[in-house]
Amino acid sequence: MTIAIPQDVLDDVVATRRDLHAHPELAFEETRTAAIVEARLRALGYDVRTGIAKTGVLGILRSGKPGRTVLLRADMDALPIEEQNDLPFRSTVPGKMHACGHDAHVAMLLGAARVLMERRDELAGTLVLCFQPAEEGKGGGREMVNEGVLDDPNVDAAFGLHISSNYPAGVVAWRRGPFFASSDSIEITIRGRGGHGASPHEGVDPIFTAGQFITSVQQVVSRNISPLEPGVVTIGAIHGGTTHNVIPDTVTLLGTVRAFDAEVRAAMPERIERVLAAACASTGATYDYTYVWRYPITVNDGEQTGLVDELARGLFGVERSVEGERTMGAEDFSFFLERVPGSYFLIGAAGGPETSKPHHNAAFTIDERALETGVQMLVALGLEAPRRGR
Numbered sequence: 001m002t003i004a005i006p007q008d009v010l011d012d013v014v015a016t017r018r019d020l021h022a023h024p025e026l027a028f029e030e031t032r033t034a035a036i037v038e039a040r041l042r043a044l045g046y047d048v049r050t051g052i053a054k055t056g057v058l059g060i061l062r063s064g065k066p067g068r069t070v071l072l073r074a075d076m077d078a079l080p081i082e083e084q085n086d087l088p089f090r091s092t093v094p095g096k097m098h099a100c101g102h103d104a105h106v107a108m109l110l111g112a113a114r115v116l117m118e119r120r121d122e123l124a125g126t127l128v129l130c131f132q133p134a135e136e137g138k139g140g141g142r143e144m145v146n147e148g149v150l151d152d153p154n155v156d157a158a159f160g161l162h163i164s165s166n167y168p169a170g171v172v173a174w175r176r177g178p179f180f181a182s183s184d185s186i187e188i189t190i191r192g193r194g195g196h197g198a199s200p201h202e203g204v205d206p207i208f209t210a211g212q213f214i215t216s217v218q219q220v221v222s223r224n225i226s227p228l229e230p231g232v233v234t235i236g237a238i239h240g241g242t243t244h245n246v247i248p249d250t251v252t253l254l255g256t257v258r259a260f261d262a263e264v265r266a267a268m269p270e271r272i273e274r275v276l277a278a279a280c281a282s283t284g285a286t287y288d289y290t291y292v293w294r295y296p297i298t299v300n301d302g303e304q305t306g307l308v309d310e311l312a313r314g315l316f317g318v319e320r321s322v323e324g325e326r327t328m329g330a331e332d333f334s335f336f337l338e339r340v341p342g343s344y345f346l347i348g349a350a351g352g353p354e355t356s357k358p359h360h361n362a363a364f365t366i367d368e369r370a371l372e373t374g375v376q377m378l379v380a381l382g383l384e385a386p387r388r389g390r
Contacts (some may be wrong), residue, residue: 001314001382003376009111018089019106024078024096024103025095028132030055031251033076033106037131037249040110044117046129055142058131059113060153067125067386068156070269071342072112072378074105075135075160082360099364101163101349106131108161112378125386126153139294141332151337156389157304158342159381160333161374165356169367171326172312172377176305180298181230181264183257183330186272186292188213188253190240197245204284206251207240208213213279214238214253220271225264230249232258232328233272258328260297265368294310298334301341307388310342311380316373329359347374 016036025033034055041048046059055076083090083097091097113129130149134140150158167173190210195203214235221231231256240251257272259265269291280287312321326344333344350356353368358364 001311001380003154003315003379004228005111005115005372005375005379009114009375012371013107013111013375014368016110017104017368017371020103020106021098022092022165023087024091024093024098025076026080027077027136027138028054028131030076034131036128038111039104041113044113045122046113052147052149053140054132055133056140056149057131058149059128061116061120061123063120063123063125063386064144068389069126069128069153070381070385071128071130071158071336072109072382073130073132073141073153073158073160073336074109075132076106077102077134077136079136079360081360081362085365087365097362099361100136100350100359101366102135104349104366104371105161106225107366108374109327109378111375115375115379116382118224119383122383123386127382127386128153128155135332137294139189141335145335145339150336153315155199155340157302157385158340159308159385160336160342160344162331162344162346162364163170163349163370163374164346165350165359165364165366167322167346167350168352169348169355170316170373171320171322172308172316172345172347173310173322174300174305174308174343174374175324175326176300176302178260178297178299179326179344180331180344181260181328182297182335183295184251184257184265184268185292185294186257187290187292188276190251190253190263191247191288192247192283194249195247197247199232200247203247205247207248207287209283209285210238210240210251211254212282213276216279217272217275220268220275224271229264230259230326230328231264232256233317249364255300258330259324262297263270263289265297296330296334296338298331298344299337300343301337303389305343305345307385308345308381311384315376323337329339347377
């Protein structure tokens, strides 16, 4: 298969990505981005739906021919980060930045939308182009699924991509089965009895208790989970006390919990609370404990992922289609994949030290050669995926 993207389309994809990068919007605030998407899709002739999960946009293209209904997704939101890059298109919004590549995702899917419309005579089935808000921790994918994006029309398969600074520019990285971990949160308040730092025996020290818990909770991963199953419990925030010689009444802790196995994930809340209860019992403290279920495991369907590999090899050669390594990062495309078979894959965007910085870093940027690869993959999936299966 050959997918040649016209130069004027590629130029527009780069320009769109840079415009979006300069005007980042946070979760559920993507009004400018959504308006651009809506206007572009309407001008191309798509059936457009807006206001899904607040700022989400759908573009629907029916071929009138037999075939599957296939959804292609791009997320739109930025992060609350002050950009440190010295780029001509750096963020113009203080404290907000596209530090994860979602600007590129939107630009690539809009570029694919244009090519697919130009090649509509080659299409089968129905395409649903999904521009999703609020991937960054706010569960926009869950909200879009809850509001019916997979139901009207009835979606048979779903595909999503993500720019990655962990792979060379132009490489397509895929993986069958679990690819991204689940991500849940813990919120804890340990309640002691405040007092003078010189007389700890007269109070109940919640800071000491928190320290006991933070150390002991790691046994959940090292001793309660099979060594063959990855898991993470990280305490990312601890707040307590105001000065050097006062034992506070309370300490609050925030943490994240990751797993690749559904049974391991399901067991985490009770295992963590058991350690917390023991730490508090040993000092006489009490606690409030909330376990927040956030993003499930991103599990790729084997057949759909095989199609991603097949198309990538056909377009770019075997050296640019690689099996990706599992990551403890999380992704709310998982909510789509819980409902329909599909595949979530990565597009390498590293072209040297400047474009190899980690995601969510204030100096994150991409090698824009990756944009063409992403557009080609989305177009190939739009042309081929509706013809497969059924």
